[in-house]
Amino acid sequence: MSWMRRALQLAALGEGRTSPNPMVGAVVLDAGGTLVGEGFHARAGEPHAEVGALGQAGERARGGTLVVSLEPCCHHGRTPPCSEAVIAAGISRVVVAMTDPDPRVAGAGLARLRAAGLEVIEGVARDEALLLNRAFVHRVHNGRSLGILKWAMSLDGRTALPNGSSQWISGPAARTWVHRLRARCDAVIVGGGTVRADDPLLTSRGMRVPEPLRVVLSRRLVLPTAARLWDTVAAPTLVAHGPEAPLAARAQLDAMGVERLELAACEPDNLASALAGRGCNLVLWECGASLAAAAIRQCSVQQLAAVIAPKLLGGHVARTALGDLGLDQVDQAGLWQELRLERLDRDLVWELRAPHRAEG
Numbered sequence: 001m002s003w004m005r006r007a008l009q010l011a012a013l014g015e016g017r018t019s020p021n022p023m024v025g026a027v028v029l030d031a032g033g034t035l036v037g038e039g040f041h042a043r044a045g046e047p048h049a050e051v052g053a054l055g056q057a058g059e060r061a062r063g064g065t066l067v068v069s070l071e072p073c074c075h076h077g078r079t080p081p082c083s084e085a086v087i088a089a090g091i092s093r094v095v096v097a098m099t100d101p102d103p104r105v106a107g108a109g110l111a112r113l114r115a116a117g118l119e120v121i122e123g124v125a126r127d128e129a130l131l132l133n134r135a136f137v138h139r140v141h142n143g144r145s146l147g148i149l150k151w152a153m154s155l156d157g158r159t160a161l162p163n164g165s166s167q168w169i170s171g172p173a174a175r176t177w178v179h180r181l182r183a184r185c186d187a188v189i190v191g192g193g194t195v196r197a198d199d200p201l202l203t204s205r206g207m208r209v210p211e212p213l214r215v216v217l218s219r220r221l222v223l224p225t226a227a228r229l230w231d232t233v234a235a236p237t238l239v240a241h242g243p244e245a246p247l248a249a250r251a252q253l254d255a256m257g258v259e260r261l262e263l264a265a266c267e268p269d270n271l272a273s274a275l276a277g278r279g280c281n282l283v284l285w286e287c288g289a290s291l292a293a294a295a296i297r298q299c300s301v302q303q304l305a306a307v308i309a310p311k312l313l314g315g316h317v318a319r320t321a322l323g324d325l326g327l328d329q330v331d332q333a334g335l336w337q338e339l340r341l342e343r344l345d346r347d348l349v350w351e352l353r354a355p356h357r358a359e360g
Helices: 001-010 050-063 082-088 109-114 126-132 134-142 170-183 192-198 247-256 267-275 290-298
Strands: 025-027 033-042 065-068 091-096 119-122 146-154 186-189 213-217 239-240 259-262 282-285 305-309 337-344 347-352
Touching: 001 025, 001 033, 001 050, 001 065, 001 126, 050 065, 050 082, 050 247, 065 119, 065 213, 082 109, 082 134, 126 134, 134 146, 146 170, 146 290, 170 282, 170 305, 170 337, 170 347, 186 192, 186 290, 192 213, 213 267, 239 247, 247 259, 267 282, 267 290, 282 290
Parallel strands: 065 091, 091 119, 146 282, 146 305, 186 213, 186 282, 213 239, 239 259
Antiparallel strands: 025 033, 025 065, 305 347, 337 347
């Protein structure tokens, strides 16, 4: 179990850079149980974890054990099958945390190893491995990116004053945490209202290279002609819109060199599917109340990240994080499951996972 935990630690080093692939870590022990090789999947298109660990081990891998957080692949993609590399290295035993949900693998990699005479042990630290690659598993099973909805609010649940002033509710430590959160994600999503009101930059401030894709969801492309998001040197920007978007507004974005995507309907679930098709495992919703509520209603959000500041903003018409969720009774509201509660200087960050019914 300790070596599998090491493999999972290695896998996490690739966070934010492996999509559409999962995060994978591997260690190689020689025949006597001594560590002789380590590796992790650093970036999509680069060598997989098993290949890196086996390459480091060299001949010392022969007769040894491979401990890997995900089933070795058995298909040709941008890299050769890892199962064949494991067999060629002379490994005698493979310990795996979880099978690969990708239908191109789905147990076939382990079957190939067993057919070659290797001992295969699976299910070691499976729950930890599933949690680490929850976004990848969600995309493969559902055809949609896993969504995190983030907001910052005062102690009385306000995200802005009645006049729209919102900078800054949270402190510097929490804002740096948000930059790290963006660095974990493949895309950051806002609505047109946020672009008009806040002119956001939506980058990780260099914590991730390349920066995550910045996405604007706007039904009719009522967007400012000047915005920081239109500068795609800092980070790529995609504007998704509905079929009703005027031709003139489309042409304006095209002239600025901003990528557009027309959706069959300008809805969060369609966007989540489109981003999954682009290989996005994990996306971050940093949108206003109406779009956030729609994303929750359409099961495009599976996790919350609420930054809570010890301030009172007040106001009967002050902004809140969510619009109407369509509930008639309080007992219709499912209980979100706590993942983590963390103090960041003066603020709290509360991360929660969706009730099971919202996992779709």
